[in-house]
Amino acid sequence: MxxxxxxxxxxxxxxxxxxxxxxxxxxxxxxxxxxxGDEFHSSIPLLQVYTGHVRDLKQLSKIIVILNEKIQLKEMQHLKRARKKDVLLCPTDYVSHDVKSEDSVQKYLEEHIPELKDAFEFFKITEVPLLAPKLKRQHEEFSKIWSCNFHPNKYLEKLCGNxxxxxxxxxxxxxxxxxxxxxxxxxxxxxxxxxxxxxxxxxxxxxxxxxxxxxxxxxxxxxxxxxxxxxxxxxxxxxxxxxxxxxxxxxxxxxxxxxxxxxxxxxxxxxxxxxxxxxxxxxxxxxxxxxxxxxxxxxxxxxxxxxxxxxxxxxxxxxxxxxxxxxxxxxxxxxxxxxxxxxxxxxxxxxxxxxxxxxxxxxxxxxxx
Ligand SMILES: [Zn+2]
Missing domain, CATH: 3.40.140.10 (Cytidine Deaminase, domain 2)
Structure with missing residues (x-):
């Protein structure tokens, strides 16, 4: 022994x-x-993205349809594409310019989606939750950062309770x-x-x-x-x-x-x-x-x-x-x-x-x- x-x-x-x-x-x-798993306890992993502030709110749904077609974010299905007047464009990595800036994302749009080149008033670099929320508590927390899709799972909620x-x-x-x-x-x-x-x-x-x-x-x-x-x-x-x-x-x-x-x-x-x-x-x-x-x-x-x-x-x-x-x-x-x-x-x-x-x-x- x-x-x-x-x-x-x-x-x-x-x-x-x-x-x-x-x-x-x-x-x-x-x-x-x-x-x-750690995804239930650890702090939220974030991903750096570009967002665009739309000039005309009436154009929002049209802009989203075009974006969903041209820049598909398959790995980010848990995120809503828009949050008020801000629209999620793409992860900053998608834009292959040395310096990440408003100019570079504007150029990216002009190259890839010319029909949206004048749609935005300004651009921002921001961070969004990389993973989907699994619990109500996480959904509330994640939503403070960016709007997320969420389907509550009763079993998981119970499993995480006392x-x-x-x-x-x-x-x-x-x-x-x-x-x-x-x-x-x-x-x-x-x-x-x-x-x-x-x-x-x-x-x-x-x-x-x-x-x-x-x-x-x-x-x-x-x-x-x-x-x-x-x-x-x-x-x-x-x-x-x-x-x-x-x-x-x-x-x-x-x-x-x-x-x-x-x-x-x-x-x-x-x-x-x-x-x-x-x-x-x-x-x-x-x-x-x-x-x-x-x-x-x-x-x-x-x-x-x-x-x-x-x-x-x-x-x-x-x-x-x-x-x-x-x-x-x-x-x-x-x-x-x-x-x-x-x-x-x-x-x-x-x-x-x-x-x-x-x-x-x-x-x-x-x-x-
Ligand atoms: Zn053993």
């Missing part, structure tokens, strides 16, 4: 016992927060997160005679619980095995354990459980967790192979691909490898409790969930403490 690391983590009080700590995670009423999860949902998310710490305690206590909460929190280790929310059942769990195998981080093991409930799995860490639906959880740990969490269900939905599906004529939706639709609970923010593993496994939501300032890929070092070029995206939630 590696030495104590990550001094910036929230530490439990010295008096706090493992039981106390897990109780707090499970019973706290504080709602969770989504870990969103009451995303209803009380019963919050209760179950907190319960499963408490279970990740219980798993860490289970394995660490086998290695240590006296285990303090700080041992669990400060060790650079992780525990994972994967839940099928459609059946409210724990499908697979795992604890780090990094000290013996470089890639057997808990999330990777947990994904492999999910595969075992689907007649797959690459690592020989499976138990000899006959019931395939319970192959995602080591038998001794399962007994322990059932005792600690008597109201929690364990086991995966019955998995059918493609052939069996064809024969039974059941819909494919009855049989998940790896973590499709599943929620993943991690004690600690996962690293890049584990996060990519969860992308490939098609996890639906990922929850983590402790930040991983040095290696975390879902908020600390990077936000993999916001990389638009990836072909799958999951939602990420934290703020359990």
């Amino acid at each position: 590696s030495e104590i690391k990550e001094p910036r983590l929230k530490r439990p009080k010295m008096s706090e016992t493992v039981d106390n700590f897990i109780d707090n995670i499970i019973n706290m009423k504080k709602n969770l927060h989504a870990v969103l 009451e995303f999860f209803a009380e019963d949902e919050l209760t179950s998310h907190r319960l499963y997160m408490g279970m990740t710490f219980e798993i860490a305690r289970f394995y660490l206590s086998q290695m240590n005679s006296s285990l303090e909460m700080t041992d669990i929190i400060l060790r650079d280790t992780n525990a994972t619980v994967i839940v099928d929310p459609s059946t409210k059942s724990v499908v697979a769990v795992a604890f780090d095995n990094r000290q013996y195998h470089p890639v057997q981080h808990s999330a990777m093991l947990a994904i492999d354990n999910v595969a075992k409930t689907q007649n797959g799995g690459a690592w020989d860490t499976a138990t000899d459980v006959k019931d395939v639906s319970l192959r995602g959880i080591e038998i001794e740990l399962l007994v322990h967790l059932k005792e600690k969490f008597p109201n929690v269900k364990f086991g995966a939905r019955t998995y059918l192979t493609k052939n069996a599906l064809n024969e039974s004529k059941m819909s494919v939706s009855g049989s998940p691909y790896l973590c499709t639709g599943y929620y993943v609970y991690l004690m600690r923010e996962p690293c890049v490898m584990c996060s990519m593993g969860l992308v490939h496994a098609r996890a639906n939501r990922v929850f983590y409790c402790l930040k991983n300032n040095r290696k975390g890929a879902l908020g600390s070092k990077t936000k993999l969930q916001c990389v638009s070029s990836l072909n799958h995206h999951f939602e990420v939630f934290t703020d359990f403490l």
Whole structure:
């Protein structure tokens, strides 16, 4: 096991016992927060543009029709073309003159749209929002700079608020997160005679619980095995354990459980967790192979691909490898409790969930403490 690391983590009080700590995670009423892209938090990125002040307001709509045809601003569809008597002409980069000035934009118009050469009283260089507003709050802010098109998204507004999860949902998310710490305690206590909460929190280790929310059942769990195998981080093991409930799995860490639906959880740990969490269900939905599906004529939706639709609970923010593993496994939501300032890929070092070029995206939630 590696030495104590990550001094910036929230530490439990010295008096706090493992039981106390897990109780707090499970019973706290504080709602969770989504870990969103920078575009929701950072200051507005701006783009420098030329605007023209129209001489005759009656000509405005005609001018806009001509501009929309001659200087299309495809990447700036979120911006309205006019703001009172000022019309958005083009980004200053479009005008290829050494010195950006009123003269150069006048020349540009004469060259490209001669019919508008006398339409403007004067020109200005100004800045406009580069990105479209996603939230009402942003729309209000952006509109102070330039008028923007905006279609409110109820889901996003809720996701960015403080009451995303209803009380019963919050209760179950907190319960499963408490279970990740219980798993860490289970394995660490086998290695240590006296285990303090700080041992669990400060060790650079992780525990994972994967839940099928459609059946409210724990499908697979795992604890780090990094000290013996470089890639057997808990999330990777947990994904492999999910595969075992689907007649797959690459690592020989499976138990000899006959019931395939319970192959995602080591038998001794399962007994322990059932005792600690008597109201929690364990086991995966019955998995059918493609052939069996064809024969039974059941819909494919009855049989998940790896973590499709599943929620993943991690004690600690996962690293890049584990996060990519969860992308490939098609996890639906990922929850983590402790930040991983040095290696975390879902908020600390990077936000993999916001990389638009990836072909799958999951939602990420934290703020359990
Ligand atoms: Zn990892």
